[in-house]
Amino acid sequence: MSVSASPITITLPDGSTKGFDGPVTAGDVAASIGAGLAKAAIAAKVNGRVVDLTHRIDSDAEVAIITAKSPESLEVLRHSCTHLMAQAIKRLRKDAMLEDGPPTDEGFWYDIRTVPPLTPEDFPAIEKEMEAIAKENLAIERRVLSRGEAKQLFTERKEKYKLDLIDRIPEGDTISAYAQGEFIDLCRGPHVPSTGIFKAFKLTAVAGAYWKGDANNEQLTRVKGTAFHSRKELDEYLARIEEAKKRDHRKLGRELELFMHHDWAPGETIWLPKGHIMYNILGTMMSDLCREEGYVEVFTPMLFKADLFKTSGHWSHYRDNMFVVPGQETKQLTEGEVQSRIALIEREAGNLLSKNEYDALKEKVTAKATNAEKLAQWTTNDRISTKFWNVFERGGVVYELHESGNEVFALKAMNCPCHMLIFRDQKRSYRELPLRIHDQGVLHRNEASGTLSGLTRVRQFCQDDAHIFLSNEMIEGEITKLISMISRVYKLFGMEFAKVFLSTRPADFLGAKETWDVAEASLENAIKANKLEYQVNAGDGAFYGPKIDFIVRDCLGREWQTATVQLDYQLPARFQLNFINRDNHPEMPVVVHRAIFGSFERFMAILIEHYGGNFPTWLAPVQVRILTISEKFEDYANDLFRELSENGVRVEKDFSAEKIGAKIREGRNARIPYLLTVGEKETATASVSVRSQTEGELGSQQFLEFLARINGEKTARF
RNA sequence: GCCGGAAUAGCUCAGCUGGCAGAGCACCUGAUUUGUAAUCAGGCGGUCGUCGGUUCAAAUCCGUCUUCCGGCACCA
Numbered sequence: 133m134s135v136s137a138s139p140i141t142i143t144l145p146d147g148s149t150k151g152f153d154g155p156v157t158a159g160d161v162a163a164s165i166g167a168g169l170a171k172a173a174i175a176a177k178v179n180g181r182v183v184d185l186t187h188r189i190d191s192d193a194e195v196a197i198i199t200a201k202s203p204e205s206l207e208v209l210r211h212s213c214t215h216l217m218a219q220a221i222k223r224l225r226k227d228a229m230l231e232d233g234p235p236t237d238e239g240f241w242y243d244i245r246t247v248p249p250l251t252p253e254d255f256p257a258i259e260k261e262m263e264a265i266a267k268e269n270l271a272i273e274r275r276v277l278s279r280g281e282a283k284q285l286f287t288e289r290k291e292k293y294k295l296d297l298i299d300r301i302p303e304g305d306t307i308s309a310y311a312q313g314e315f316i317d318l319c320r321g322p323h324v325p326s327t328g329i330f331k332a333f334k335l336t337a338v339a340g341a342y343w344k345g346d347a348n349n350e351q352l353t354r355v356k357g358t359a360f361h362s363r364k365e366l367d368e369y370l371a372r373i374e375e376a377k378k379r380d381h382r383k384l385g386r387e388l389e390l391f392m393h394h395d396w397a398p399g400e401t402i403w404l405p406k407g408h409i410m411y412n413i414l415g416t417m418m419s420d421l422c423r424e425e426g427y428v429e430v431f432t433p434m435l436f437k438a439d440l441f442k443t444s445g446h447w448s449h450y451r452d453n454m455f456v457v458p459g460q461e462t463k464q465l466t467e468g469e470v471q472s473r474i475a476l477i478e479r480e481a482g483n484l485l486s487k488n489e490y491d492a493l494k495e496k497v498t499a500k501a502t503n504a505e506k507l508a509q510w511t512t513n514d515r516i517s518t519k520f521w522n523v524f525e526r527g528g529v530v531y532e533l534h535e536s537g538n539e540v541f542a543l544k545a546m547n548c549p550c551h552m553l554i555f556r557d558q559k560r561s562y563r564e565l566p567l568r569i570h571d572q573g574v575l576h577r578n579e580a581s582g583t584l585s586g587l588t589r590v591r592q593f594c595q596d597d598a599h600i601f602l603s604n605e606m607i608e609g610e611i612t613k614l615i616s617m618i619s620r621v622y623k624l625f626g627m628e629f630a631k632v633f634l635s636t637r638p639a640d641f642l643g644a645k646e647t648w649d650v651a652e653a654s655l656e657n658a659i660k661a662n663k664l665e666y667q668v669n670a671g672d673g674a675f676y677g678p679k680i681d682f683i684v685r686d687c688l689g690r691e692w693q694t695a696t697v698q699l700d701y702q703l704p705a706r707f708q709l710n711f712i713n714r715d716n717h718p719e720m721p722v723v724v725h726r727a728i729f730g731s732f733e734r735f736m737a738i739l740i741e742h743y744g745g746n747f748p749t750w751l752a753p754v755q756v757r758i759l760t761i762s763e764k765f766e767d768y769a770n771d772l773f774r775e776l777s778e779n780g781v782r783v784e785k786d787f788s789a790e791k792i793g794a795k796i797r798e799g800r801n802a803r804i805p806y807l808l809t810v811g812e813k814e815t816a817t818a819s820v821s822v823r824s825q826t827e828g829e830l831g832s833q834q835f836l837e838f839l840a841r842i843n844g845e846k847t848a849r850f
Numbered sequence: 851g852c853c854g855g856a857a858u859a860g861c862u863c864a865g866c867u868g869g870c871a872g873a874g875c876a877c878c879u880g881a882u883u884u885g886u887a888a889u890c891a892g893g894c895g896g897u898c899g900u901c902g903g904u905u906c907a908a909a910u911c912c913g914u915c916u917u918c919c920g921g922c923a924c925c926a
Contacts, residue, residue, distance in 0.1 A: 340853025
């Protein structure tokens with residue numbers, strides 16, 4: 133069908149123009165520039181929008197051809213690759229129903245329902261089929277459908293999730309599908325021109341994912357994979373994953389004996405001697421910094437009556453995440469009560485114990501005389517005493533623990549409520565503001581079991597937590613001070629801010645809109661004044677106030693959310709705080725919640741992975757190890773050990789009967805910053821042979837020279 | 851919490867369709883006295899995560915619980 137049309141002009145990225153008689157496709161433009169480009173073309177950018185090569189251009193436009201070299205190409209490739217995977221899966225599993233399959237920063241995924249669910253064991257077959265489809269070199273075609281056509285098409289194909297997606301496409305939007313061979317998928321695109329383009333892809337994982345991201349819905353299988361333009365890039369990516377795995381803090385934490393976990397303390401960390409040294413170093417340095425910056429440090433209870441949290445609002449907003457501890461009292465049971473407990477236990481024991489165990493226990497019990505003795509006998513079995521933990525026998529009397537009246541306690545999940553009490557403890561003057569209260573106390577949060585992970589998500593942790601009480605006009609200055617404090621800390625670790633997020637008023641905000649506007653403006657001004665790159669997360673603030681989150685980037689380029697600064701108008705109101713202002717009137721302070729490390733646990737994880745276990749000398753749990761060539765040099769080595777210890781250096785000895793090569797290897801694997809080898813030569817000349825973990829073999833030097841060096845490195849401050 | 855996977859010596863892991871539980875490293879002992887990433891030999895070490903079931907017989911098959919891993923949902 134020929135349509136008479138006016139000529140159009142295409143402007144290319146280099147500024148040159150090309151004229152066409154009428155409408156052309158992006159692919160035509162590529163072909164007109166050169167056959168090589170046409171072949172390399174993956175997609176195109178028309179007036180800044182990424183489109184298919186078949187996209188029809190019918191008026192003047194700026195066009196750039198996207199090839200493997202263009203930054204936009206990877207997303208298109210991965211988006212198309214998820215279709216390739218879906219097609220392969222549909223060929224292998226006739227019942228597969230597709231939901232959504234987007235590209236991600238790392239690759240792509242597709243949420244799919246199959247019975248039984250797909251597992252990694254299915255990967256080889258799926259990948260093989262994907263390769264086969266790539267070989268078939270099927271053309272990928274875009275089809276624009278009416279809503280009715282789309283519904284009919286996906287009804288025929290029994291894709292119920294797709295029908296739901298169609299319903300969620302706003303009226304007036306174009307509905308499109310992409311076909312390749314027998315496969316057709318609802319998709320907005322754009323996509324690569326054909327399946328022949330896929331050369332390097334790999335399926336990486338399966339995981340559960342709720343339909344439409346809602347925990348009330350059924351779960352689909354999320355099949356994850358990644359794709360690159362070349363095998364080489366894919367291999368590099370896989371190597372990077374391997375490197376990250378080697379640095380995994382859970383693995384290094386065990387290897388370097390920093391911490392451990394145990395089944396009996398899920399989500400809680402057992403800090404081993406070496407990890408504890410590091411934890412303390414960070415804690416002390418942070419305390420020192422805060423003191424320097426005008427903070428006072430406090431130490432507050434872990435367990436509070438629920439009244440505190442009722443006042444703060446945590447009881448209604450956060451109770452499901454708190455460990456609630458009922459107040460208890462012990463009551464002596466009457467003979468009749470004891471009898472009824474025994475009857476209950478006996479009945480339950482039948483379910484709890486195997487028949488043999490039950491019979492054996494029962495036999496012992498009946499031989500006994502008093503009820504108290506019977507109960508004591510029954511509860512010698514751990515499974516029974518666990519189930520009936522609150523009933524026990526002491527000195528021939530049976531007691532029962534039970535909840536007492538209104539006495540309900542909870543382990544604190546945050547420090548702020550208690551800090552409100554501290555503020556309120558005295559009449560406060562404007563002269564005291566900003567009052568900065570710092571607390572490194574232990575917090576407990578009852579995180580859902582499935583969220584726990586190494587040190588990054590735990591149930592017991594410490595924050596470098598502080599609350600700053602100030603007046604409205606002090607906000608901007610204080611935030612600026614905080615930003616420089618935060619920068620100072622991260623600089624020491626050689627970590628850059630990737631970005632900061634400013635989260636603003638959410639839908640369910642508390643307080644007055646005007647107050648929020650002022651608060652948000654104060655935060656934004658402070659960010660701008662400090663020339664930080666930032667992004668606004670509109671509506672993502674806490675219900676009590678807006679916040680700034682700091683994202684840092686580690687040496688592998690990974691991003692971590694660490695520091696946070698939050699404004700709060702709610703707590704001061706709930707605790708009815710005030711200070712006496714210049715005009716001798718009570719005025720309500722604003723509270724700033726802030727943390728720099730975030731939690732010490734999580735921050736340790738970040739540091740372990742950032743340094744790959746090769747900590748700077750000041751942070752290393754062991755800074756120096758002395759290795760002897762043979763036992764003849766132990767006296768000299770002991771002299772060095774004493775001298776270093778007296779200088780506050782964390783030093784240890786390796787006097788084992790191993791050869792020096794083995795000792796070096798062990799010292800290297802333990803990531804000790806300095807290994808000092810001493811033998812005949814060193815003993816004779818009061819020197820040491822130094823090997824640095826980061827710089828390698830440094831040769832011999834006078835011990836005093838090394839001592840000066842290590843003294844210069846052994847401590848640090850923010 | 852939900853979906854999926856896993857749990858075997860201190861660590862890393864092998865152990866096939868049920869039939870006597872293994873290796874390397876670590877640890878201990880002995881020999882070696884050593885010069886910059888693993889000296890040799892011998893030895894110790896296990897209720898196969900838990901509880902229950904099937905079976906003549908269970909690390910192995912089935913169920914329960916616990917914990918961990920990958921995600922999801924959550925994340926004051």
